[in-house]
Amino acid sequence: MKLYHSIGPNPRLVRMFLIEKGIELPAVDVDIIAGENRQSPFLAINPSGSTPVLMLDSGEALAETTAICEYLEELHPQPPLIGSTxxxxxxxxxxxxxxxxxxxxxxxxxxxxxxxxxxxxxxxxxxxxxxxxxxxxxxxxxxxxxxxxxxxxxxxxxxxxxxxxxxxxxxxxxxxxxxxxxxxxxxxxxxxxxxxxxxxxxxxx
Missing domain, CATH: 1.20.1050.10 (Glutathione S-transferase Yfyf (Class Pi); Chain A, domain 2)
Known part of the structure; x- marks a missing residue:
């Protein structure tokens, strides 16, 4: 897996979630100031143009912070950051x-x-x-x-x-x-x- 991220609160919260989980992932910086996220190469990954995006090993792209964090919690339930019950x-x-x-x-x-x-x-x-x-x-x-x-x-x-x-x-x-x-x-x-x-x-x- 790899994480497409940028400046901003949404990418930051996913990076914090990863650190709290003890998960290390390769990351790709997206220049949202220059509008890289609104250009065709990135839009092919995430049509909404938002960051972050978690690229799965299968080639599927997961966007939206809650969905990304929920997926990571499923893969790595410890320590629980969403809940163990x-x-x-x-x-x-x-x-x-x-x-x-x-x-x-x-x-x-x-x-x-x-x-x-x-x-x-x-x-x-x-x-x-x-x-x-x-x-x-x-x-x-x-x-x-x-x-x-x-x-x-x-x-x-x-x-x-x-x-x-x-x-x-x-x-x-x-x-x-x-x-x-x-x-x-x-x-x-x-x-x-x-x-x-x-x-x-x-x-x-």
Whole structure:
């Protein structure tokens, strides 16, 4: 197998997942700034033009971060990052989905509609008229999560899961594009510090 990756939070989260699993794969850098992912050689691998992509030994290409991580978990169940029981897997998937809908999607679209507009306007549909509302939605999602994190060390409980890796990748991305954590979000800030101390975070920074 090999991984096609680039800059950005989605490729970062898959690289973090690999490191936490102890999996090493050859990697191919894709220059998304130059639009390499929107040109025919890469589009033949992934018609959506997104990164990352996991190329299987069979020649099949797997795109979409959750699908890639789920596949890697199936191949390498230890250490479990999605879960070792049906309940744990359901819990991880629940929180991962909540983070995706409430934070990742509005944050990403808010960036593309504002700071990222010059890069993305000719590549995907952007909504500059909705930029402020999209960013506000992401802030509300983070505030909602702050209120529900409680004293848990990780999003889904006592152990690191895919939900934490997804959230951390986008919290760090948000900090770079003017959508960082609010100063009063003490629980998320402490969680972020715990995540930043992990080798997987340091290696992909």
């Amino acid at each position: 049906p309940e744990a897997r359901a819990r991880t998937r629940m929180w991962t989905r909540r983070i995706d809908l409430a934070i990742v999607q509005p944050m990403t679209h808010g960036f593309r509609a504002a700071e990222g507009l010059p890069m993305f306007k000719e590549r995907v549909r952007c909504l500059p008229q909705a930029a402020d509302d999209l960013k506000a939605t992401a802030r509300e999602g983070l505030a909602w999560l702050e209120a529900r994190l409680g004293e848990r060390p990780f999003v889904a409980g006592d152990a690191l899961t895919l939900a934490d890796i997804v959230l951390y990748s986008f919290v760090e991305f948000g900090a770079l594009v003017g959508q960082g954590l609010d100063a009063g979000q003490a629980r998320l800030s402490a969680w972020r510090e715990r995540m930043a101390s992990r080798d997987s975070a340091k290696a992909t920074a």
